[in-house]
Amino acid sequence: MNTPATPSLAGRAQRLSGFLADCHTRIESSQPLAPSGHLTRAAGLVMEAVGLKLAVGSTCTLLLPNGNSVEAEVVGFSGERLFLMPSQDVYGLTPGARVVPQDAPVAAPRIGGGTTPRRRAADRGKHVRVGVELLGRVLDGAGNPLDRLPVPNTGQMQPLYSRPINPLERAPIDKPLDVGVRAINALLTVGRGQRMGLFAASGMGKSVLLGMMARYTTADVTVVGLIGERGREVKEFIEQILGPEGMARSVVVAAPADTSPLMRLQGAAYATAVAEYFRDQGKNVLLIMDSLTRVAMAQREIALAIGEPPATKGYPPSVFTKLPALAERAGNGTAGGGSITAFYTVLTDGDDPTDPIGEAARAILDGHIVLSRQLAESGHYPAIDVETSISRALTSLVDAAQLENVRRLKSLYSRYQRSRDLINVGAYMAGSDPQLDQAIALMPRMEAFLRQDMRSREPLGSAIAQLHGLFNSSATNAKSQ
Secondary structure (H helix, E strand, O other): OOOOHHHHHHHHHHHHHHHHHHHHHHHHHOOOOOOOOEEEEEEEEEEEEOOOEEEEEEOOEEEOOOOOEEEEEEEEEEEEEEEEEEEOOOOOOOOOOOEEEEEOOOOOOOOOOOOOOOOHHHHHHEEEEEEEHOOOOEOOOOOOEEEOOOOOOEEEEEOOOOOOOOOHEEEOOOOEOOOOOOHHHHHOEEEEOOEEEEEEOOOHHHHHHHHHHHHOOOEEEEEEEEEEOOOOHHHHHHHHHHHHHOOOOOEEEEEEOOOOOHHHHHHHHHHHHHHHHHHOOOOOEEEEOOOOOHHHHHHHHHHOOOOOOOOOOOOOOOHHHHHHHOOOOOEEEEEOOOEEEEEEEEOOOOOOOHHHHHHHHHHHHEEEEEEEEEHHOOOOOEEEEEOOOOOOHHHHOEEEEHHHHHHHHHHHHHHHHHHHHHHOOOOOOOOOOHHHHHHHHHHHHHHHHHHHOOOOOOOOOHHHHHHHHHHHHHHHHHHHH
């Protein structure tokens, strides 16, 4: 009578053993309940939350009563209170809204589970999408598409704020980069991995100049960061200035002026992260960021909102820490790798000594190109002021003959500009100053050399040859006379 019951008991025991094994597996892979907090205050740009202990830079989700959610980032704390900065509109937010961290909680240690190496702070921060699939796309500061195309499925993620490169491991700047602009190629030769500042106020043609460099450069990839600009300018830059040819090998990250300051900061960091990815692939990247001043203003808004005191012209100290950290991410990689040649626009009118952002940018960049309002108003394009513009890497990129011709052109151009009023009123007598006489004779040819149509490209070799021909022909004419 016991014989038929034995298989039944064995089957039941086997099923029970399988059930217990499955429960054990599920318990091992489970995580503790996600912690959450709630909002206690929302005033201006900053919100306060309690009930959570998160690191600065962590990302949270604010759950709204209508079922929507708002993403925010921890920008500071005071005691048990966390200061949150939203990255989008907070319409519909109510007191006591639930705050849930997005970062995965750290798993509790388990016996026999081994040890997991601790990751660096830069790797534990926010990660963004990178990859060749981003070419030809327009994205916002969070990596979401603005061109109404599907979300790019890159399959690759990279930290938004990467590890700094050891300065001793960087390759030197010794190879020129052709940007397609005659005045820059010949007089302000830019090297691969150089970081240049473009100083100009509104209405001087800086966007058109940036578009020329983006279209005509010999770099493999162009990354454009439009930070704090008007939404209309973003569309015009993509369609009219950059064009289909330039857009095919470009990645555009746009964070217009109507976005939150946190999104503008993330847009600048995201554009730099994309450029770093292509540099790590061994490509020569041209990074254009318009503008560095808007990035500083976004950081100022955040810092003042959380109570950081202003130090210089209303700018808190964190602004002058953020700018070098952002600019130092560009440049050459290790020897034999890729490079990031960066152009940062700075909104200033000429050499304004009272502008703290302009002074800070001059100190941290490898040269600056200044646009003159007087030249722009006279129809001179590009309105580059060759007297005040300089490239700090010029001596490492050009030979002695080109360097001497650059010095001669700047000297003659400056001599003419200082005596322009005397020449115009007829007070100057020919023969009084031989150098000024030479400057007057060469001035029409120098102006023609410095002018260039926005629809034309001037290769690096041709620009240097025209510079040499400018003085060779003048010397020949002087001998014949």
